[in-house]
Amino acid sequence: MSRLRAFGRFWWNFVIGDDWLAAAGIALAIAATAALAAAGVAAWWMLPLGTVLVLYLSVRRATTN
Amino acid sequence: MTAAFLVLSAFLASAVEMVEALTIVLAAGVSRGWRSSLIGVGAATLVLAVVVVALGPALTVIPIGALRLVVGALLLVFGLQWLRKAILRASGFKALHDEDAIFAAELAEAGSAERVERGGLDWYGFTLAFKGVLLEGLEVAFIVLTFGSTQGSIPLAAAGATAALVLVAGVGIAVRAPLARVPENTMKFTVGIMLTTFGIFWATEGAGAHWPGADTALLGVLAFVCATSALLVAHLRARKRRSLVAAPVQP
Numbered sequence: 357m358s359r360l361r362a363f364g365r366f367w368w369n370f371v372i373g374d375d376w377l378a379a380a381g382i383a384l385a386i387a388a389t390a391a392l393a394a395a396g397v398a399a400w401w402m403l404p405l406g407t408v409l410v411l412y413l414s415v416r417r418a419t420t421n
Numbered sequence: 422m423t424a425a426f427l428v429l430s431a432f433l434a435s436a437v438e439m440v441e442a443l444t445i446v447l448a449a450g451v452s453r454g455w456r457s458s459l460i461g462v463g464a465a466t467l468v469l470a471v472v473v474v475a476l477g478p479a480l481t482v483i484p485i486g487a488l489r490l491v492v493g494a495l496l497l498v499f500g501l502q503w504l505r506k507a508i509l510r511a512s513g514f515k516a517l518h519d520e521d522a523i524f525a526a527e528l529a530e531a532g533s534a535e536r537v538e539r540g541g542l543d544w545y546g547f548t549l550a551f552k553g554v555l556l557e558g559l560e561v562a563f564i565v566l567t568f569g570s571t572q573g574s575i576p577l578a579a580a581g582a583t584a585a586l587v588l589v590a591g592v593g594i595a596v597r598a599p600l601a602r603v604p605e606n607t608m609k610f611t612v613g614i615m616l617t618t619f620g621i622f623w624a625t626e627g628a629g630a631h632w633p634g635a636d637t638a639l640l641g642v643l644a645f646v647c648a649t650s651a652l653l654v655a656h657l658r659a660r661k662r663r664s665l666v667a668a669p670v671q672p
Contacts, residue, residue, distance in 0.1 A: 370559070370560075370563075371495060371498060371499055372498060372500075373502040375502075375505070378498070378501055378502075378505070378545065378589055379498045382494065382497050382498050382501065383494070385495055386490070386493075386497075386624050386628050388627055389624075389629075389630050390628035390629055390630075392630070393628055393629035393630040393631075394440060394629060398630070398631075398666070399625070399628070399629075399630035400630045400632050400633065400638070402625075403497075403536040403621050403624055403628070403630075404621055404642060404645055404646075407497065407617065407621055407646075408645075408649045409622075410501065411501060411504065411649070411650075411653065412638045412653065414501070414505050415505055415508055415509060415514075415653060415657065416511075418505065418509055418514065418606070419509070419514050419657060419660070
């Protein structure tokens with residue numbers, strides 16, 4: 357069980373890293389892009405803006421903690 | 422155009438990871454002996470080859486839309502980690518990556534570890550080299566597989582990674598020292614920007630949106646990520662300067 361947990365922790369750290377909020381923010385931005393695209397609205401701008409916002413909040417958290 | 426980006430990204434990301442792996446292998450070889458360390462390198466390379474050979478064909482059967490969504494999202498999250506650390510390093514909020522210091526620390530730790538022989542191998546030296554190459558190599562395998570499968574050309578991405586391997590291993594064998602003069606921090610920044618750019622581009626397409634200008638939009642995304650990263654670095658540097666000026670001087 358502990359090996360399974362260690363395996364899971366390794367992949368979590370590998371992909372998500374130490375800021376899970378950033379990963380959650382990206383997931384939200386992708387979901388919003390998909391929702392806009394499904395509604396027939398031009399959605400290409402959503403993810404670049406969402407990414408920059410997530411990045412800004414992430415570095416702000418890192419520098420204020 | 423995307424092919425050139427693909428090879429360049431795979432090359433740079435692989436070169437950065439291989440420089441880090443080389444530092445660990447050098448420390449293991451110098452302090453614990455070369456035989457065990459090189460067998461560790463060989464074993465890790467074999468595991469990585471199995472991962473790429475097993476997962477590569479499996480990824481190519483996934484529908485391209487789903488693949489771009491999943492790979493784009495993973496690359497974006499993964500790339501943001503690189504970019505965030507690079508921005509923090511460039512603005513002075515995080516220590517710069519220093520191969521000489523890392524080599525010295527690894528050397529001291531490996532030199533003081535107890536010698537345990539298993540199967541005629543110095544287990545510490547084997548494990549240190551194996552883990553170093555495997556962990557750094559997994560990032561390379563991840564980038565090669567995701568970039569290659571999404572662009573429909575794993576061999577092209579693998580070519581970029583192989584070129585980096587040949588270059589770093591060749592220079593490493595020639596100088597037999599950590600490659601501290603490689604502009605690693607700049608390369609990491611570049612890789613972070615490229616991973617984030619490709620992640621945004623593919624995840625947007627995978628989510629069902631369409632880029633104005635199709636593939637040429639990649640250049641626009643690249644310019645946007647570069648510009649916002651530079652602005653963030655400038656903003657953080659200014660904040661750092663203000664905090665240093667405002668900090669009371671200790672007697």
